[in-house]
Amino acid sequence: MPTRKASAEWRGGLKEGQGTLKLGSGAYEGPYSFRSRFQEGTGTNPEELIGAAHAACYAMALSAGLEKAGHPADRVSVTSRIEFDTGGDAPTIRSSTLEVEAEVPGIDEKGFLEQAEAAKKGCPVSRALGGVDIRLNARLAG
Secondary structure (H helix, E strand, O other): OOOOOEEEEEEOOOOOOEEEEEEOOOOOEEEEEHHHHHOOOOOEOHHHHHHHHHHHHHHHHHHHHHHHOOOOOOEEEEEEEEEEEOOOOOOEEEEEEEEEEEEOOOOOHHHHHHHHHHHHHHOHHHHHOOOOEEEEEEEEOO
16 A cells, blocks of 8 residues: 655744645645634644545445445545544544435445444544544435
């Protein structure tokens, strides 16, 4: 398997500084800042990137599981909501809630939910987030 990479550079102090990050693939390069992370400034932030990674990984894991079970999905749509707690001793990612909607011909609700739960546990990003509460709200469309 290939090794993936991304890079970041920060200039200045925490609150007034600015950073840029770049994905090794070149698919994204952009700014991040104290405001984009802890307030509502423009740019991205590490938590948003973790959410994107979790949603993408989970969508692929669920699709693979459904296909292996004989029910290839027409569509799997996933949103990850990252809860970032800035109180206490140190800022902490508390949870990732996966909101899932899928179109899967020929599967019943029980079978779908079993596959959804298995994907939550098996997704590599879920496993990497082992210290984070991962919640799942999954439903079949239509």
